[in-house]
Amino acid sequence: MAFAGVLQDADITAALNACKDEGKFDHKSFFKTCGMAGKSADDLKKAFGIIDQDQSGFIEEEELKLFLQNFKAGARALSDAETKAFLKAGDSDGDGKIGVDEFAAMVKA
Template sequence: MAMNSILNTDDIKKALDAFQAVDSFDPKRFFEMVGLKAKSAEDVKKAFHILDADSSDCITSTLQTDNLDLSDKETKAFLQAADKDGDGKIGAEEFAALVCE
């Protein structure tokens, strides 16, 4: 499954470009801008599994998939915002909580 089956590719690009222009990344705002925040819990779960590229049931240090290629700085901001238990990984529940905040 591809991310563009859940989110609009142009919306993803525009959001990433907006954050790169200000050299800052806000994961909560990003999810709002691309429309993931307004999606169903099932779509949020699908997005998590797409980002979980190695099927380890967690997202770690790389966030690169079709049409979504976060820089190291953006990935670090995402991990810091979502990793509530401090284990260096984002589980499905942490991801869903961040998206819905």
């Protein structure tokens, strides 16, 4: 698992179970439940690097759609509505993608 050593397996499972049904994903609740909200800036940078699968320095919409799969293989993809809401929550400068500082601010919000 990509987040082994950073997050607890039980916390990840609880966070994924809370949003397993379409329309139930809430980024604030997810970050709190999985334990990411309490992590250091360095840990958040590591998490960003995992989620930024193409290593572009940004998390784009397609990477957000597959966000849950970073935590567990086989987890569902986010719906288009969930993905757009997630992007809107994190994209503070309006450029259509989430940078590392935007990601950290979103996790800590």
